[in-house]
Amino acid sequence: MATALSSLEVPERIAVGDKEYSTHLLLPSEDIQSRVDEMGAELGEHYLSRGGVHVVTVLSGALHFASDLRRAMQRHTPGLPITSGQVSLSSYTGTQSSGIIRNRHKSQPLGIQGRDVLFVEDILDTGGTLSWLLRFANSEEPSSVEVAVAVNKDNPDRRADLLGETVVHSGFKIENEFVIGYGLDLDERYRDVESIYALRPEE
Ligand code: IMP
Ligand code: MG
Numbered sequence: 450m451a452t453a454l455s456s457l458e459v460p461e462r463i464a465v466g467d468k469e470y471s472t473h474l475l476l477p478s479e480d481i482q483s484r485v486d487e488m489g490a491e492l493g494e495h496y497l498s499r500g501g502v503h504v505v506t507v508l509s510g511a512l513h514f515a516s517d518l519r520r521a522m523q524r525h526t527p528g529l530p531i532t533s534g535q536v537s538l539s540s541y542t543g544t545q546s547s548g549i550i551r552n553r554h555k556s557q558p559l560g561i562q563g564r565d566v567l568f569v570e571d572i573l574d575t576g577g578t579l580s581w582l583l584r585f586a587n588s589e590e591p592s593s594v595e596v597a598v599a600v601n602k603d604n605p606d607r608r609a610d611l612l613g614e615t616v617v618h619s620g621f622k623i624e625n626e627f628v629i630g631y632g633l634d635l636d637e638r639y640r641d642v643e644s645i646y647a648l649r650p651e652e
Contacts, residue, residue, distance in 0.1 A: 458642045458643065458646070459639060459642055459646050460472065462651070465635065465636075468650060468651075469651040470649060470651060471651055472629075473647045473649060474644055474646055475628060475644075475646060476621055476623075476644060478631075478643035478644045481620070481621075481631055481644070485514065485521055486524075486525075488518060488620060489519075489523075489524065490522075490526075492518070492618065493523070493525040493529055494525075494526060496529055496531075496565060496567070497526050497528065499565045499592075499593070500530070500565075501531070501532070501565065502529065502531055502565050502566075503532045503533070503565060503591075504531060504532070504533045504534070504566075504567050505534045505566055505569065506534070507535070507536055507570045507571070507578070507582065508535050508536065508537040509637075509640065510570070510571030510572065510632045510633055510640070511570050511571045511632055512632050513631055513632045514571055514597075514620075514631065514632055515533075515569040518569060518597060519533065534560065536559060538581075559585070559586060559589055561586060561589050562590050562591065563590070563591065565591070565593045566586065566591045567595050567596070568582060568583075568594065568595070568596045568597070569596075569598075570597070570598045571599050571600065572598060572599065572601075572602055572628070572633060573596075573598040573601045573607075573617065573619070574604050575604055575606055575607050576604075576607045576608070576612055580612055583596075583613075583615060595616040595617070596612070596615060596616070597618040597619075598618070598620065599620040599621070599631060600619070600621050600622075600623055600628065600645065601620075601621065601622045602623055602624075602626075603625050605625065626649065628646065629645070629646050630642035630643065630644050630645040631643065631645050
């Protein structure tokens, strides 16, 4: 019988290289689900007035958030035409951002010309990923671009003007610490944990 990630969902301690971290429950899955439902209601109304929305999931981290958010929008606004696409990016190794964004689809177009686009991301940290993506997207002349992130991290390194005038809808604001769960990974692990946990360095 598997006992691993049962009620605790994640181990109490996780080693990353030669560092030890303890895990702390930050956002229980019930809180995440009710906030995502609320965001779905707001965004559904918002895009109904525009006649539809094209949701672009930023993979892999936004996998769960985007599918929950799309279904919440559709539940609250059944008449809303929703189309979906995805883009696959990555910049992290371990708990550190490499600063280098890799577009796994190379420069394959997003196909968003003339569309009202909502990019769905797991987390806004330095903002590097989204600013790169917004530049890439704007070259295709969409009608509008907004962003939804499950978690907005208070990273002091983020330049205030990095995302320009872009509207960012945030699920939760958190402190500047590394988190896992609800799509967020540590070297591709723990994405399917339903709550969000913070990793804090052990003394
Ligand atoms: P940014 O480009 O620095 O804003 O980082 C965005 C990307 O880094 C996200 O899409 C995540 O994949 C990853 N990331 C940032 N912070 C965390 C974290 O705390 N846990 C897991 N992944 C993170
Ligand atoms: Mg990601």
